Amino acid sequence: MFEDLIVIDCSTVLAGPSVGTFFAELGAAVTKIENPAIPDVTRTWKLLSEEKNTAISAYFASVNYHKQYLQLDFKNTTHFNELVRLIEKADIFLSNFKKGDAEKFGLTDTFLHSINPRLIIGKISGFGTESDRVAYDLILQAETGFMSMNGTAESGPVKMPVALIDVLAAHQLKEGILTSLLQRTKTNKGQTVSVSLYDAAISSLANQASNYLMEKHIPQRIGSLHPNIAPYGEIFVTKDGKLITFAIGSNKHFQILCSFLELNEFVSDVRFATNVDRVSNRKELKEFIQTEILNLEASEILTFMHQHFVPVGLIQNLKEVFENSESQKLVRTETIENKETKRVSQIAFQLKS
Amino acid sequence: MFEDLIVIDCSTVLAGPSVGTFFAELGAAVTKIENPAIPDVTRTWKLLSEEKNTAISAYFASVNYHKQYLQLDFKNTTHFNELVRLIEKADIFLSNFKKGDAEKFGLTDTFLHSINPRLIIGKISGFGTESDRVAYDLILQAETGFMSMNGTAESGPVKMPVALIDVLAAHQLKEGILTSLLQRTKTNKGQTVSVSLYDAAISSLANQASNYLMEKHIPQRIGSLHPNIAPYGEIFVTKDGKLITFAIGSNKHFQILCSFLELNEFVSDVRFATNVDRVSNRKELKEFIQTEILNLEASEILTFMHQHFVPVGLIQNLKEVFENSESQKLVRTETIENKETKRVSQIAFQLKS
Structure with missing residues (x-):
């Protein structure tokens, strides 16, 4: 599908890396670049049961797949020049740099487009590129209304059990980049695509947003029971x-x-x-x-x-979920740095010509 | 952006219509076609506070925006011929027909591609196009593990408060269609893009999936507290x-x-x-x-x-959420059938040239 695309993935944690994996699964050549001094923090986010002496965790594996791995220190001139050569040939550049880091690394949009005008620059931030607030999934779920609605009357507000705001932001970035790739077929020019976790969360409020915006209805925590239908x-x-x-x-x-x-x-x-x-x-x-x-x-x-x-x-719990052959069809296996890893595919659509 | 795209949206409820709205927000001409005898059921999904004498509900408004509305009965020959004329000129055709309906309506993929080989056919189903199981968000959240993980130790399994499986399936369909549009720039041929709510949910299990697949860790309901970090x-x-x-x-x-x-x-x-x-x-x-x-x-x-x-x-509850000027930037207003409606944008990415 995307065998002619080259992706440079300098992003970390969940949302950005899953966008890189999405393009990798569709055939793109994706290189994940990490700072040797500060590799992707999710390599260390391990369950107690996980092997200590490997740099791969289940969390890391869940959103990194089918990538090449490269360590480059952007402040080292030789490394920086190598990065520049890679970017010159790339189609997509992914990052979740915090405010000020692009300038510090010498990787501003202006610079990136000066060396490669066709480059599509994909960026994930917590609260927008101008904010320096620290973004954790918990904080986003709190501030965008999800926790206020999730749970039962007795439970109090509850965080949802997957970092869904990251997952939703990743979808927005995939859609933005695909849209930009379509634009590029006409203009032959790259663009910058920015997504904040905050906007992605707000955009996902769906019918609950309209219930409030049109009817001033403030959704309460009602657990699983449908308020107007039983059983x-x-x-x-x-x-x-x-x-x-x-x-x-x-x-x-x-x-x-x-x-x-x-x-x-x-x-x-x-x-x-x-x-x-x-x-x-x-x-x-x-x-x-x-x-x-x-x-x-x-x-x-x-x-x-x-x-x-x-x-x-x-x-069903996750054991029962993965006993189903339908869910197993989405499982992808790969050995990364000598460690066998598994995850579910980013691609849940099927294309048929 | 997509001013040259024509979308025929025959889908109902949440996922399909939100895909139509996504393309409409990016400039496409989107016509939503409903059966006059059985219009989109969400027109009737109203809060108790909503006006009875209008065919627009907040739920309907949340995922329908910037569309033309047309009523056609596919079993009426004149109407069917009008639909065919629209499809001949269209780029994208959206449906969530249940198993057997495409054949009943005479709208199989083979027929659609025979009248328009460039057409991209987007389909949403519950459990795959070959299954006739009834799909409700509650059932999907139950069977794909989300309910088992959501809540506290005391609360028992809890459904998440937005139909997020629909939202996630809509993202998959958007990505599949955008990918197919990119393919079409090379092949000049349309494809069929299918997404099931089930696959979309499984694909969203992210790190929890890898925790189970790699470590046999079955996530329990732990509420909002991080198990290894405090406070x-x-x-x-x-x-x-x-x-x-x-x-x-x-x-x-x-x-x-x-x-x-x-x-x-x-x-x-x-x-x-x-x-x-x-x-x-x-x-x-x-x-x-x-x-x-x-x-x-x-x-x-x-x-x-x-x-x-x-x-x-x-x-924050939704009232507090929408007191924030950042969230208000995503609110979109439109009068549909004389009713003022509001919703949040499907687009949470920003493109800059």
Whole structure:
């Protein structure tokens, strides 16, 4: 796909490196350049179980794949000149330099475009290129509203369990660079593409943003339960100890569920006959359903519900997730610096000619 | 940017329409086509506060912007022929047809490419184009591991508060289509780009995926607290009733925090001197810090910490989020069918030539 593209990736941590990996997976030649004195910090972000005597961690592996690795100290003239030669031939240059670093390293946009006018410069920052605030995923999730909405009434605000703001910022940078590559086919000129974690987070508020902007509705933490539909988000334990949840959006789905659970009388029960009734009496309904589900294996429930197109899903941990052959299709393996590494692909789209 | 692109958007709900809006924001001419008998269901997904007598909801507005609207019944020959004429001139065709619908409507890939070989066909499905499973965000979050990791030890599995799997799938489709547009500049041929919500979710597991795949580590629900760093993720209440959190990743940051709170003796206190000590005694430490913070306004804390580059953030609800002028820059307003609508931009990257 992108076999003719050359990418110089001077970025660290999650968002920038995952953009480099995206282009590498699509065929580009990607060189990750690290300062020998301060290599990518994620090389040291290890679980307690990880080998101490390797410079590769699972975190590092998750967003670095199919790259060449090179150590260059930008303040060393020989190294700097080598970097310049690489940039002269490159299509994309990635960085997450903090404010002032581009000037310090002599790698300003003006300089980069002076040696390579076709270069597309991709930049990740926390709060915009003019801010010197330190950006951690926790802080971004706090300030952009995600923590205020995530959790239950009792739990208090909760951070989401993946650095999703970084993931979303990486998507924005990929889209910006692809757009810029399309522009370049017409203009033959490179551009600078900048993304802040803050903007990427705000842009991801989707319907919750419009609910506030149009209706002044301030979303509260309501856990998994759908406020206006029941049973929807309630979690049940099966006979074989699995957790299962339903999204019963219509009376028809409720009838199918009741018929399967031999609770047919509930379909006309005044407590449960309509969705409004079910929402009003959802706790009581949950207990009745739980009693029946405790006698059933997860697999029997899933098979029946899939056949009848009732939305149902198991709540799976990552072990269970990766027991599924569909998820395994996205796993990519590579030996980096003698260490076997694994990660999921950045590419979740399929192209067919 | 994309002023020369024509997009036919036959998709509904969140992911597909947001892809149409993405291209519309970048200048493309986007026509959203709905079946007059079954318009986009999100037109009816309203908060209780929303006007009943309009066909526009905040949800609908959040992912539909800068589009032309057209109602066509694909089973009506005149309408179908009008659709064909539009597709003949289009660059991109978007749909989230459920399995079998493309055949039913006479809009298979083979037919679409026979009338327009340059057409890029973008498709969103729940579990792949060959699956007929019903896809709800709740079910996807359950089956791909996100719910298992989200929440606290006490809360049980919790759904994340935005339909992020849809948002992530939309990003994948944008990237796939942009990649395909780049291919087309060389081949002059369109392709089919398919994305499933399932694959988009798996691809977003990032470092958590590698932690499991490489180390068999099954992530547990740990709320906001960083398991190996303290104070990190603890939530404090300020004098003016705001919620604030810190990411104190180093002894230097801890010294600055202690100096500000006039707790200098803690820097050499055996309970708190090192990060390991602080993690061991994090509950006790939290109470001491909370006592001091209750005497301080949020703004004084933020000003001092920003000056000293200590990572800190307010936990803000959406009202507070949109009081910030930086977030307002991403708000887009448009009157659709006589209704004033607002949403955040799909575009969180900035291009500079």
